[in-house]
Amino acid sequence: MNVASFFPENIKAALKNIPPGEWIPELPEDCIRLHCGYPAPALVPDKELKAAVASLLEEERDLPLHYIGSPNILKLKEQIKKRLEERGISVSEEELLITSGACQAIDLIARIILDEESIVAVESPTYMEALEIFQNYTKHLISIPVDKHGLQTDVLEEILAERKRNGLAQPRFLYTIPTFQNPTGTTMTAERRQHLLELADSYNFLIVEDDAYGELSFYKNLPTLKAMDKMSRVLHIGSFSKIVAPGMRIGWIAGAREIIHASAWFKKDLNHPFAQATMAVYLANTDFEAKLLTLRDTYRGKCAVLLSALEQYLPESASWYVPEGGYFVWMKISGVDTSKMLAAALAEGVSYIPGKYFFMNQADGTEFLRLSFSYEDEKEIAEGIRRLGRVVEAGL
Amino acid sequence: MNVASFFPENIKAALKNIPPGEWIPELPEDCIRLHCGYPAPALVPDKELKAAVASLLEEERDLPLHYIGSPNILKLKEQIKKRLEERGISVSEEELLITSGACQAIDLIARIILDEESIVAVESPTYMEALEIFQNYTKHLISIPVDKHGLQTDVLEEILAERKRNGLAQPRFLYTIPTFQNPTGTTMTAERRQHLLELADSYNFLIVEDDAYGELSFYKNLPTLKAMDKMSRVLHIGSFSKIVAPGMRIGWIAGAREIIHASAWFKKDLNHPFAQATMAVYLANTDFEAKLLTLRDTYRGKCAVLLSALEQYLPESASWYVPEGGYFVWMKISGVDTSKMLAAALAEGVSYIPGKYFFMNQADGTEFLRLSFSYEDEKEIAEGIRRLGRVVEAGL
Structure with a gap:
């Protein structure tokens, strides 16, 4: 029997967006992983989490193993509020929802805000999972370019103004990673943040601020959009994935209570x-x-x-942004198709993610690639870039 | 700013279904909890899970704390297949999806199968969370009564036949808990199971079989619907919540690969x-x-x-089904509004869930209530029923 005949039309359409394969093929052994946005193994607190489980279950026995019962679930909300305060954000109990990571947070927001007619504005490039999620709800995504100072709010303003002139609907929300962006590593300047908030007011849209990397600053940090938000337009997403461990699957949404109330209702995996x-x-x-x-x-x-390895090993054709925090360096290699180059890189023993996956229009990403410095140790990183340099040189 | 103005119409409508309060109010101290479908504390393996975490993290260090990495995630699928085999079900890798409990499984299936026009058939009474979930997708729920032999498939057949005569759409799926049902504790007979499968073929609908209690048989067990399913019409849901611990949030869907493929795509909380x-x-x-x-x-x-406490303490006006497994006993008290009686019961120190919450049309549940024998120990259960008897007698 063809069970797929039971899918509604919008689901059938969404399923057509499923990419045919993985972003990168299976890695050869001993490949240096510059593709993966995992935290450094040495920084993942496995011993401390083991101790936490031991003391939790010794003290509370079955309580944290029921649906509800452990007082520590409430305490986690207090801990998250503390993290938010460090980002300049103060929320009440009713303005905070714990989610299974940032991904579920993005999905819940899309779920309660978008329908098939809705417009969503995204950075170009942006987090690939977010692109996938939004396309499960609507086909109407607008890409706004990012440069080394983050989202180009002047371009956004032009697009919004033109849509207004043409009587077109405006975005329901703009999704941005303003701080140490995935994949570009860039940070939106204070001026652009202010400009973006003004645009949201003028054109009446919400801002979804994904702050998954926000606490990983190398130097100083700018105020979050949510901290600057006087109108409750910003839905702020955070996560312990990059600062504790992604396998714990704990993130959050901080935002207006109506948003939290609705998100909580549609979050049907319950508490964890x-x-x-x-x-x-x-x-x-x-x-x-x-x-x-x-x-x-x-x-x-x-x-x-x-x-410094990039300076040493990459030819003139390669250029990149210098990040001030986070996990990623975004690189352009003029005249190279980074998707085609990937097989040679893997054969040489180094991985990256081809840039195209971070764009709505994949052709815009042909010459780009994302490197991650989070997972491998310093020696491996240097060796990985040496290998990458060899691949790029060989291709020229 | 009114952020709720950004909600699409279907979301606004769904939010109107949010119940104003909890199913039962805050419990007085020392209340005997016959309302709650939690496993018995003594049967929750807190020591064993503590040992499991210790050996897992000692052996694999950071691997189970990343997004992917621990070989044990794959091993869990093998363990679940073993559980399914005990239920007469054999599935391939591509026919099985791990979910965050049965709730998420129900939500994912609703997500990929239902739109606003879809019809869903549910048992009456049925699992309250399932009712809430389905109503997030469609208003068109059809209730099929349950008696002491489970779903009344003859009534279902009449309804389907009449809909056909009238040119009305048929259900996309029927949601059933055929074994040790929540809330009635009843089990669908083998004949009715066969009849249901035949109806699904004749009228072309899917069956969602929630088997959360299926392994908790007191005597023998009937074949699951999925085990009898020759046409891949049955989507089978299972869970470790009732047999290990709900706080682990692990359930599954076993079904046709198209269903699993689509469910996996829309499951955006990733693996845990x-x-x-x-x-x-x-x-x-x-x-x-x-x-x-x-x-x-x-x-x-x-x-x-x-x-036996019911026999001893409850008056003639009370009657109940005798379950052959699971967690629940379903009771009727003629002439009593169990919602109104709840305050008196709580004051007396015993809790239950008023029957109305398990019905689409809550008025159908006025005289019913659900008792759970899973959580409290035998002494408390007997005392709880003694208290309940006093409340019912006093009200008569």
Whole structure:
């Protein structure tokens, strides 16, 4: 029987967007992984989480293993509020929802705000999972370019003004990663942040601020959009994936209570008491500000190694942005199709993600690629870039 | 700013269905909890899960804390296949999706099958969360009554035949808990199961079989609908919530590969490596068949205590179904509004869930209530029913 005949039309259409394969093929053994946005293994607190589970279950027995029961689930919300305060954001209980990572947060927001007619504005390039999620809801995505100072709000303004002149609908929201963006590593300037908020007011749209990398600054940090938001237009997404461990699957949405109320209603995987209570105990037992200093030092060092290896090994045809935090360096190689080059890179023993996957119009990404300095250690990073340099030189 | 103005019409409509309060109000201290479908605390393997985390993280370090990496995530699928085989179901890798509990499984299926025009058939009464979920997608729910032999398939047939005569659309799927149903505790007979499958073929609809309680049989067990399903019409949902621990949030869907493929695409909370790898290690270290015998013995004993207390303490006006497994006993008290009686019961120190919440048309549930024997120990159960008897007598 053809069960697919039961899918409604919008689901059938969304399923057509499923990419045919993975972003990168299976890696050869000993490949240096510059593709993957995983935290550094040495910074993932496996011992501390083991201790957290032990003390949690010794103390509370079955409580964190039921649907509700552990007081630590509530304590986690307090811990997240503390993280938000560090980002200049103060929220009440009703303005905060714990999610299964940033991905679920993006999906829930899309779920409650978008229908098939809705317009969404995204950065170009942007987080590939977000592109996939939005296209499950609507075909109407507008791409706004990013340069080394982040989202080009002047281009956004032109587009909005032209849509207005032409009587076209405006976006329901703009999705942005203003700080240490994925994939470009860029940070939106303070002026552009202010400009973006003004545009949201003038043209009446919401802003979804994905701050997954926001605490990983190498130097100083700018105020978040949510901290500058006087009109409750910003839905702020955070996550422990990049600063503790993605396998815990804990993120959050901070925003207007109507948004949180609706998101909570459509979030049908319920709470995750075991993971959430474990995280709460881990955080209670950790000097997290000290931990963050270690994270920042480590990633700053790794990034410096990657950048200096790029200077050393890459030819003139390659250029890149210098990030001030986060996990990623975005590179352009003039005249090269980075998708085609990937097989040669993997054969040489180094991986990256071809730039095209981060664009709505994949052709815009042909010459780009994303490098990540988060996962491998400094020695491997330098060796990986040496290999990449060889591949690029050979192709020229 | 009114952010709610950004919600599409279907979301606004769904939000109107949010119940104003909880199913039961805050419990007084020392209340005997006969409302809650939690496993017995003594049967929740907190020590074993603590040991599982310790051995997992000692052996694999950071692997289960990344997005992907622990071989135990794959092993969990093998463990679930073993559980399915015990239910007479054999599936391939591509016919199985791990979810965050049965709730997420129900939501994903609704997500990929239903649109605003779709008809869904549900048992009456049925699992309250399922009713909430379906109403997020469509207003068109059809209730099919349950009696002590489970879903009344003859009534279903009449309804389907009449809809056909009238040229009305048929249900996309029927949602059923055929084994130890929530809330009635009833089990659909083999004849009715066969009849239901024939109806699904004749009238071309899918069957969503929620088997969350299926392994908790006191005596023997009937074949699952999925085991009898020759046409891939059955989407089978299972869970570790009732047999291990709900706080782990692990369930699954077994069904046609198109269904699994689509569900996986719309499941945007990703995998939960820490919880899933922990479960895999726990299962690998556990004689689960022996564990199931203990579960069945314990719940059979508790159920017997509850039933005998009902005989002893409840007046003639009360009647109930005798379950052959699961967590619940469904009771009717003629002439009593169980919602109104709840305050008196809580004041007396015993809780239950008023029957109305399990019905699309809540008025149908006025005289019913759900008792759970899963959570409290035998002594408390007997005392709880003694208290309930006093409340019912006083009200008469």
